[in-house]
Amino acid sequence: MNIHKYACGILLVALLSSCNKISEDVSFGVTLSPDNTYLAGDEVTFLFDGNPDYITFWSGDLGHEYKYRDRTEYAPEDIESCKIRFTVDSKYGAKYPKTLTLMATSGFPGLAGNNKDADHNLLTTFNGWETVVSQEEFPAKAGNGSTNVVTETYEKDIDVSKYASDATFAFRYQTGPLVPNESQRTWKIFGFSLETVYKNGVVYSLTAADMGFSAFDMLPQDLSPQSGNAYFNGKGMKGTWNLTDTKNIEIQGCAKTPAWENDDWLISSNLQLNGCEPDKSEVIKNINVRLDSYSHIYTVPGTYTVTFIAGNSNIYGESKVMREITFEVKSKN
Template identity: 25%
Template sequence: MMKKYLTYIGLLLTIVACQDPYEVKEPVFNVVTEKSVYAVGERIRFSIEGSPDMINFYSGSFENDYAFHDKDRVYDIVPKLSFRAAKFAGNNEDCAELLYSTDFDGNYAYENVRSANWINISDRFNIPPIVGTAASFTDAGIADISDLAATGKPIYFAWYCKTNAESSRTRFQVADFNVTGEVLGNSELSGVLYSQAQLSFRWALNEAAGMQASDLPSITNTLIYWNGIFNNTTGPLKEGYAVSGSVTLSDQMNLGLDKPQVIKSIQNENMTEYFYTFNKPGEYEVAFVGYNVNFNGRKETVKKIKLTIQ
């Protein structure tokens, strides 16, 4: 009898010894709500049973939807261009034109820029006339530029600006020059593909414009500014090209993966409730993702709740 008992104890010790004390176990938890229909702005209480090491929360809203936690948001788009502009002072009404090129090679030296094949697209926009003696910006409109794309080639934009010989210079400024992607069927999802700051415009000036003692054309993250000395009545033609960085046009926009809200970290105590408020009506699938994790890895359990927000 004693021999059998010792054998049993030995087997039990062997089993315990073979178990990994650091084994990652699948989280056991649950999440419930009091009801399934709530009003916009109503505070929703999610009751949490169990205690995973970590909990991530997805509301089911745009950019916080578990359905896109491992799948990129890709939308069909129409690329469009918009900007605001101001033209003031002087008498050079034709001082600015918007161009694009598919054969510019990225060398911003003036002669090289000038020799590229630039196509004028100014007529797609409402570039303002001369107004007053100080900058007064107006929207130039928004234009479809999908036809500018060339297979396998980037495109470049350029503002060609000039002060005519024997004239008084006209100042010209551009702000909010943005290439956007308009999502087909849902304009609310449209977004900026290239901002003016990202386009990194650079001036390429002829000698007459570049040698001015003051009031040189300039560029900041927010402004393209054609300037110059006011009195050019005895001077030669001054011209320059404000050339962008390369732009790749596509018929799709990838917004990447949706990100969760981390509502419980491994350092936190047991979490028994979480509150959330929706600000738009609709059908939502809320997801709580519980994780147990250590140096051996991690395991997760997903709890989903469908809610109607009215």
């Protein structure tokens, strides 16, 4: 009886061991169809030999190259341009014309976010800011009603050599000494964005929602709803940044009374201006189908390297192979 159990145990181990690996290597080959024209706009057809469980296709097109599957940034010399864009509305505060500045820097360590004294000291002593849009460049004239506003749109080139992988942007609102019987300037910032264009045509964009803006009040008031909170960034408090809607960032100045001096920062997180999305592939076959060929249209003339990853898998493991083919696509003209 014990011998029988022992023999059954050996058999069970053997069976489990045989299931613990894929039974055979991946059999997969790729050739180009003899009917291909290799002209831009025509299909290029790839013929397959074998029936792997799955096939992943890297076309070699822009954004779909296997060699760039892990790339998350470009070198600064690969950048064609980097621009910042936004629109501002200005109203009220005719005697507070110079209250808003947009700045940029590299090397800013970021706000602690939970230590008012430390962050106040950091903003007081950090001297690496450079002006992107000065107080003089923002509208000096202001509208006088909720619908009567002065609007300006800004597009500025950013020096990527300084800020490529380490950029922080900040708006600073400063009223200076109080002006008797005068309400302070209110600003709205619409559509704040950064756009990096690379020499190969790829465009990388960031909106305000991507930039992790946070507010800091250098002169927080012990008033509701702020209650002395230097990090307050919501509605209902004059002289503080309102981040409720990042598409429409606003700072509303104080009315004629009560009024107080304001020095309020709106600071982005550390940004990567030369960032990019890793190149992507496409799964063209899974275990449920058989695929003997695949076609793709190349619209731009050039030399392409196409990569196929084919594999077999089960719950115990995976085997895969890579096949690459390089060819030239020519213009029809």
